[in-house]
Structures are given as C-alpha cells and as structure tokens.
Amino acid sequence: MPAPNPLLGDLARRGFMMTSLMTGLTLAVPHGASAQVISTDTQGLSAGEVQVPVADGRMPTYYARPEGAGPFPVVLVIEEIFGVHEYIKDTCRRLAKAGYLAVAPELYARLADLSKMTDAATIVRDVISKAPDATVLSDLDSALAWATTEGRGDASRLAVTGFCRGGRNTWLYAAHNAKLKAAVAWYGPVAGATSAIQPRTATDVAAELKAPLLGLYGAADTGIPPATVQAAAEKARAAGKTVEIVVFPDAPHGFHADYRPSYRKEIAEDGWGRMLAWFKKYGV
Template identity: 55%
Template sequence: MMKEITRRKFIATSTLATGFALAVQPISAQVTATDAKGLVAGAVKIPVKDGEIPAYRAAPATGENFPIVLVIQEIFGVHEHIQDVTRRFAQLGYLAIAPELFIRQGDVTKLSSIDEIRPIVAKVPDAQVLSDLDATVKWAVKSAKGNANKLAITGFCWGGRITWLYAAHNPKVKAGVAWYGRLVGDATELQPKYPIDIASALTVPILGLYGGKDTGIPLDTVEQMRDHLKSSSSKSEIIVYPDAPHAFFADYRPSYREKDAKDGWKRLLAWFKQNGV
C-alpha cells in the first residue's frame, strides 16, 4: 500500500507514468498514438499551495496565447492514454495540461488492482482538486503561453464529475465536456457536492457525453441532471449513446466504442469552438 504524503510538507517527487494503467491490462490493440512532432510535450511541475504537483502538458512548439484545455484523468492517473489526449489537443493548437490530482494520497499508476486504487481516490478532497486546478490555470497563463480568456475543461469518469464541479467553481471557464462522470451521490466531508447539486446554478456551458449501457451511471440519474439543467443559464446539454458502456472513449480498454468515441470527440471540438475556445 502506498504511504500517504502529509499535505503540510508535500512536495511531489514522483514522475508521471509513461505507460498505461496497470490495473487495466492487457491493453487493447485499438490504442490511438499521437506523436509529439511539432509540439512541446512532457512532464512539468505545477506550484500549488503546499508544494508542487506533477503534470503532463502538450502545446504547439511555436506561437503563444494558446487556448487552454484542462484534461482531467480517470481514476487510473495521468497515464499514456491521458497524455495522448493532451497531444491530440496540442496538434489542434491548444495548450493541454493534465495535472496529477491524486499524488498526495498515492501514486495510482503503480498499482495493479482496482481494489487498491479506489481507497486512494476516495481520500482525495474536492477542495484540494479545485485548488490544484486553479493553480494549473495560473501556471498555464504565466509559464506556458496560455490565454486566460480561452479556458476549457474535459474529463473522463472521475474526471467527468470534476469537469462539472470545476465549471461551477470557476465561471471563467468558457466550455466543458464531461465524459461519463457520475452525477449523483451521497455527500461526504471530502466530496460534499455532486454535479446534480450545482446544475441549476451552473453558468458555464457543459456538454455531457454518457453511455446508455453504463452500469455505473443509471439513465434515470442522467434524466435528473437534464431536468436540473433546464433551470440554469448555462445552455448545457447531455448526449446519450444508447449502446455505449462506461469508458467508451478509452481506446486502450475493452469498453472502447470507436464510432461513439469519434462522434463524441467531434462534438467536443465543435462545442469548444461554439463557445469561443
């Protein structure tokens, strides 16, 4: 079991994972590989309140004032798939950054069992995550040629839930896309709110992409979220792919559904453009 790192004396020294999540081996043959040609891509350190956290960033090698995309990990950490997603954005002219948001609680990329990963992720406070994302945005603007007025966020599974929450936390976000993030749940001290709790007050336009056969996110909760969004000013939308399971975008996993994943990516890019990112 990973040793916990005390927050008071926290300085993240671990390196970002270069491979895929150990907990989801073997890796699918359908993996997308985006090269770094023409990009600046690799590990960086983000200054945060109690030290530094590692992150992976990718951006065009030339130019400046890039639109910023925060890429929020699944529970498996910032492994090769998440890093590849940042490179996909960078090849399109974005500065994309995926911060390691669990690192204080443990390095999940080195664990081979989902049963070992879940207890670590459960210890991650939402307040810590939101603060770290604020710090990541600040770093992107000051140190990486990012445009503070063109900020977007996207996340997958655990990161899908965070996408909704961060958009409520930071109204400067121009657009977000949440991939199959949990919408309802029991409030705890560490996770006091879920997307459904912030939906009616949301001002940032979020596109939710969900699977009709996701056994972990019942369709009735998706419909509840849609109902709550009707009273918001955000003009958010939710798309459900009827035959898609959970994690249908994750091309390294058996859950991958190429048609739905490609349609979702196309919708994401259109959503960003439509909302000025």
C-alpha cells in the first residue's frame, strides 16, 4: 500500500464514509422525460467493483475492460459531483466495448455517502468544496497504478476523461501526470473560486499541461462561458501545449449525461466519437 500522505490531514483520520459504490442512479438530480438512459451489457467484458489501495486505505472503484489477457490501453474516468453511480459505470463499460480498461475511483468516499444525498447544492457545499485537489490527484495516481499493475492495463497507453467537475479535474490531472498521452474534458469549469485546499483553477494550470487535451463544451452552458474556455486554451497554446476546444451550438451543460433532461443524443454521440479519435490520434 502507498505510504501515508500528510496532505490528507483530517480526511485520513475520518476514514471512509463510502466503502462500496452506490447502485443505480444518483438521487441528487431529476431524471427527466428527455433523458434516454443507456444501458451497456457486460458481454465480452470483465467489469465490477474493486478496492484500490490509496494513501490511507482502500477506495471503492469501478472498472471495465475487454475479456482477455491484455494489456489494454487505460482510461481514467473522473466522476461528476454525484459519485460513481450507474451513469459513470456505464460510461466505463462503453469504453471497455471500445477496447479500453476504464477505471473510475470514488474520489469523494472519505467525505460523504453520496448514495444518500439528494441535493446538488448541498453536495457542492459539503463535499466538493472540501475535497483537497492534492488528494484527488493522489487518488487518481493510485487508480492508475492499480490499472497498470493489477488491472491488465498498458502503462505506455494512458488517458483521462471526466465530466463536469470531473472535466475540471481532467485539466488538473493532465497538468499533473507526465505519463498521460491524452485527455478529454467534458464541460469542465476552467474558472471559479479557489481556496487553500483547491488553490488553482484549470486556467491556472493550462500552461502546464503534459498531454494533448480536447475540451467538449456547450454554447448554451450558462455556467461556463465559452470565452473563458477559449482563454484557457490560448494560455495553453501560448506555452506550446496542444489543446482543441469544440463548442457545440445549443448544447447545455451535461449534454452527455443520458439520465438527465440535459442530454442531447446527437451531440453526445458526436463528442464520444471525437473523444475516441483523440485517444487514437495520440497513441491510446
């Protein structure tokens, strides 16, 4: 197991609030009539929950990969604010059907039992704002280590993708891990408030990206102005980094989330194809 991480502080003393992943979909958002929940089977796959060693214990994590010996290219899947619920698990299975080992750690397991939380604003206030970025990055490192040592993943073909808050953390992780080959951020905030435990925004780290990054955003996303995303991309490009931003007209925030009213099927499928092409272009 990794050595204790002093950055965890009170979180390490608290222990884990979630020792296993939730079942079904999050209770924190309405599942509207325009949602079209996708259900991907496990035929030809190995998939399920594992306990990944992290600095202060074991983190519940979902994985999916093709059957066989591998090694398989690896994609870290970073959750939204709602936890590793069925939507994130299904995203992992979709990636596995495309030939990847997909790994989604429950990054907020120390802070709350997200399976019982019913209000998004409360989750942001009581969970997301209290998750140190340093701990999130360390946990993602641990998930990647599990993928390449225990999960039959190929350490030379590594990528990351994430949604909403996970999209923001995709920017941060792409600036953190030099082993990555590619990153895809789905509507990840690039600005916003900072704090002692979350000291930098995606824009702040844009010039430090260590992997080519594709950003998938919606023009109708009221919380993420496209101009701020383009400014982050320009900062990265000025530093010699490879960044491509796609802004889909009329797409709201959460357009890939098939369980929510924000889902836009054609745009989600377009973005998915662009993501897979990005991975392939950069060797994952």
